[in-house]
Amino acid sequence: MELSDQIAQYLLSGLSTGAIYALIGIGFAIIYNSTDIINFAQGELVMLGGMFTLFFMEKMKLPLPVSILLAVLATIGCGALFERLTIRPLKSPTPLGLIIITIGGSILIRGIVMLVWDKDTHSLPAFSGSEPILIGSATILPQHLWIFALTAVAIAANKLFFQYTITGKAMRACAVNRRAAGLVGIDVRRMVFFSFAISGGLGSLAGIIVAPLTMTSYDVGVMLGLKGFCAAIIGGLTGGVGTVLGGLLLGILESLGAGLISSGYKDAIAFIILLLILFIRPQGLFGRAQTDRV
Amino acid sequence: MKRFSIRVLLAALLSIFANNVFAAPAAIKIGALFSVTGPPSFLGEPERNSAKMVVEEINAKGGIKGRKLELVVYDTGGDATKAVQAANRLIKEDKVVAIIGPSTTGESMAVLPVAEKEGIPLISCAAGSKITDPVKKWVFKTAQNDGLAVSKIYEYLNRKKISRVAILTVSDGFGSSGREQLKANAAKFGIKIVVDDTYGPKDTDMTSQLTKIRGSQAQAVICWGTNPGPAVIAKNVKQLGIKLPLIMSHGVSSKKFIELAGDAADGIILPSGRVIVSDVLPSSDKQKKSLQSFVKDYQNHYKVEGDHFGGHAWDAVMLIKGAIERGGDSPTAIRDQLEKTRGFAGIGGVFSFSPSDHAGLNKDAFVLVEIRNKDWALVK
Numbered sequence: 001m002e003l004s005d006q007i008a009q010y011l012l013s014g015l016s017t018g019a020i021y022a023l024i025g026i027g028f029a030i031i032y033n034s035t036d037i038i039n040f041a042q043g044e045l046v047m048l049g050g051m052f053t054l055f056f057m058e059k060m061k062l063p064l065p066v067s068i069l070l071a072v073l074a075t076i077g078c079g080a081l082f083e084r085l086t087i088r089p090l091k092s093p094t095p096l097g098l099i100i101i102t103i104g105g106s107i108l109i110r111g112i113v114m115l116v117w118d119k120d121t122h123s124l125p126a127f128s129g130s131e132p133i134l135i136g137s138a139t140i141l142p143q144h145l146w147i148f149a150l151t152a153v154a155i156a157a158n159k160l161f162f163q164y165t166i167t168g169k170a171m172r173a174c175a176v177n178r179r180a181a182g183l184v185g186i187d188v189r190r191m192v193f194f195s196f197a198i199s200g201g202l203g204s205l206a207g208i209i210v211a212p213l214t215m216t217s218y219d220v221g222v223m224l225g226l227k228g229f230c231a232a233i234i235g236g237l238t239g240g241v242g243t244v245l246g247g248l249l250l251g252i253l254e255s256l257g258a259g260l261i262s263s264g265y266k267d268a269i270a271f272i273i274l275l276l277i278l279f280i281r282p283q284g285l286f287g288r289a290q291t292d293r294v
Numbered sequence: 295m296k297r298f299s300i301r302v303l304l305a306a307l308l309s310i311f312a313n314n315v316f317a318a319p320a321a322i323k324i325g326a327l328f329s330v331t332g333p334p335s336f337l338g339e340p341e342r343n344s345a346k347m348v349v350e351e352i353n354a355k356g357g358i359k360g361r362k363l364e365l366v367v368y369d370t371g372g373d374a375t376k377a378v379q380a381a382n383r384l385i386k387e388d389k390v391v392a393i394i395g396p397s398t399t400g401e402s403m404a405v406l407p408v409a410e411k412e413g414i415p416l417i418s419c420a421a422g423s424k425i426t427d428p429v430k431k432w433v434f435k436t437a438q439n440d441g442l443a444v445s446k447i448y449e450y451l452n453r454k455k456i457s458r459v460a461i462l463t464v465s466d467g468f469g470s471s472g473r474e475q476l477k478a479n480a481a482k483f484g485i486k487i488v489v490d491d492t493y494g495p496k497d498t499d500m501t502s503q504l505t506k507i508r509g510s511q512a513q514a515v516i517c518w519g520t521n522p523g524p525a526v527i528a529k530n531v532k533q534l535g536i537k538l539p540l541i542m543s544h545g546v547s548s549k550k551f552i553e554l555a556g557d558a559a560d561g562i563i564l565p566s567g568r569v570i571v572s573d574v575l576p577s578s579d580k581q582k583k584s585l586q587s588f589v590k591d592y593q594n595h596y597k598v599e600g601d602h603f604g605g606h607a608w609d610a611v612m613l614i615k616g617a618i619e620r621g622g623d624s625p626t627a628i629r630d631q632l633e634k635t636r637g638f639a640g641i642g643g644v645f646s647f648s649p650s651d652h653a654g655l656n657k658d659a660f661v662l663v664e665i666r667n668k669d670w671a672l673v674k
Contacts, residue, residue: 006509009534013501020498119335121522123554130557132533141533213529214498215522215554223496258502263491264465266502 002137009138010259011252016144018251019151020214022244023206024228025235026154027199032237033162034171034195036178037098041082041106042203043225044113048075049204050216051113054122064125072204078109079200083193106221113218121220124211143212150209154202155240171195223267230274236284245286321357321364322623324349324614325384327395327405328419328607332372333495336520337397340604341419342367344588345394347595348611358618365611370396374404381408391625394610395419397603400467406433415629417613419606422471426652434632434652436609436642438567442657443544444475446565448483450662450673451514456539460489460512462503462527464519469495472518472543488512493523501530508536520545525554532558539563544660548601552668563673565660567602567642570670580639588641605641612640 024046031039052071056062062070086101087093127146132139162168171191173181182188207216207224214220227250235246250270257269277284326345329338349365357363366388368380377396384390385408392415396402399422406425409416409432416433418425423439451459461476463469469492480487489510491503504527507515515538517527524546531540540562542551547566552559568575572585588608592600616638617631635654638645643659662673 003509006505009505010502013499013505017499114331119331119339120550121525121554123525123556125556130529130532132535139533139535210498213526215525217522220496224498255499255502259506263493263500263503266497267494 005137006259007256008136010255012135012138012140014252014255015248016140016147016251017255018231018248019144019147019244020206020210020224020247021227021231021250022247023147023151023154023209024203024224025231025243025247026158026240027203027206028229028232029235029237029240029243030158030199030202031195032232033175035087035098035192036175037095037102038229039196039199040099040102040225040229041109042199042228043221043223044106044109045075045079045200045203045221046207046210046224046228047113047216047218047221048078048109048200049207050124050211050220051117051122051207051218052204053124053208053211054216055117057124064127068208071208072201075204075207076197076201079196079198079203080193082109082200083196087192087196088189106225110218110221117218119218121215121217123215124208126212127209130212141213143209146209150205151244154205155244159240167191167194227270230270233274234277234285236286238284238286242284242286246284249285319361321362322618323364323366323388323390324611325381325388325390325393326365326367326607327370327377327380327384327393327397327401328367329372329397329401330367330369332370334372334398337419337603338369338372340601341395341397341607343596344592344600344604345607345611347591348608351591352611352615358615358623361623363611363615366390370401372398372401374401377401377405378408381405385412385414390414391623392417392614392628394607394614398467399425399471402435406430409433414625415614415632417610417632419603419610421468423475423653429650429652432629434613434647434654436606436613436640436645436654438544438642438655438659439653440471440475440543441479442655443565443660444472444479445483445657446660446662447516447541448479448485449657450541450563451485452483454539456513457484458486458488458511459514459516460491460507460510460538461487462489462491462493462500462507462515462517464495464523465492466495468520468543468545469518472545476516476518493519493527495519495523497523498526499530500527501534504530504534504536507538508534512538514539514541516541516543518543518545521548521550522554525551525558528555528558528562544602547663548603549599552665559665559668562665564663564665566663566670567605567659568661569600569602569605569641571661571663571672574670574672580637580644581641584639584641602641609638609640609642609645613638613645 027042052074053067056067056070086105126143128142170186174188174191231247231250232243235242254266258266328342330342349363353362370377394417399420402418402420402425418435421437425435463473489507493500517524542564544566575582589600617628621627621631633647636646643655645654647654663670664673
């Protein structure tokens, strides 16, 4: 087999993994953009999506589409509940305190899921079969196409929502300046609440759509969450195209690194990139420097 | 509220005295260290369940020489430090006469020195061959050595005239031990490892490694890991259209793997303990009786299929039972009798310990199975 064929496969594999990271990364970016905090429980929302779908399918014997819908709604509920119980009660929220709370929350969610369901890994059926699709000499699965499509829809919806709706604009205003947003009559707490609900929904969708490939278990959110976070940081936490490019870049570098250098360094590559970006270009590869802030 | 707690306290005190004064022959205490939680919980949970189950059964039948067994289980969470603390507590506070476990090789290696120092027999349920090689006076094990599984695989490859293989191992204790054994035994069987690659336990896509393997000279792929990684690999192999035979380790010999890998599991070959194929074994098989009773009891107790991990704990309890029946219930007597165990047909294999062998099994402890139509079939 030619090296060029191999590289084609590495690139395609990288793109498909990268799309997963991007989808999860967008969840991070949405919350960051409306609250200025990094929600480290985002990975757990992803996990909840997969686990809820499984629950509705296997325990309630519902068809896949209905299970997915219910799972997304349930996770939106969890995201909202998470905000109500952990973020809102704080008297004087500092970003650092909030971030630590989300880490604690993520451990709590993982523990609850482990106790309520089980510690096993589960698999979801692929949405439209698992017959590989040949592109040139490389292959991908139909499920990857679903991921690409969902990622594209997520960016578009995200763009529309934040640019053209009042709520979206209000959420952006909160991120720029909380107090000023409050002064012009925006209910800041409500916007924070919304952002958690939205990213819960998006996270669960990501979790559901990747579950046929990656499988799901109570602790699947840890690594996926971290990789999504890397993608968001590379993209400058912009919530749109930047994060997606960040995710794709990460996926491709990982795949090429594992194929051409050594698979042992796969995760190291992601975290080295994360560190480099944080040192050299904290605003992200695709983000604008924050000079407008005082 | 206050009165209630005093009453409880009184009752507790009374019961302690009552036990001491009126106790019929005291129960024989056996300790157990299993990682019921934490990453190796897939080992620890069935192990704890099996040990509890078999102890209950022994007691229901009147115990050992009229004395009941009492199992004291501590959860180690897969953490070596916790395992050592719990081992000390078992020996010093619970005063157990023997210890079963821990579940993983790492924990077992950490606990060995404690058992050796205190002179308490320990029967580990982990697979790493270094646990009993070199032989330690007080330490035995019931899980089959990785090396035996490797020999079984290489023998098969020799029969199929395959000499160039690619190995893909998980980067944790199980995988690195398998990798060592695969490399160490290759020359003996005339096998050449042309690709030696690894993947992370939490990785969700291994197409990069497999693409590299597809481009190599390998005639077969050997994957060494525990769920869920190997299921992802099975799916990736199918996605990439790799036609090479795929061989897995005994780490995935449970129905869970078939469930996770789905159609991609078909045609995979792996060495496994006999538990999963107990139905199709010929009735001349020495282990058949033990296996069928274990599988049936586990199904009745826990409503799930028993696996060979649980079998390691079942074997350990039965070995101790045999030792106490033949000798006595002091740690020294148990140790001496364990070492004299010959031809005990358990779940993991037919055990024969000796002063120079505390693992007690040979490669016949494994059978090769192939996954066909989502079920196991024996490879002749």
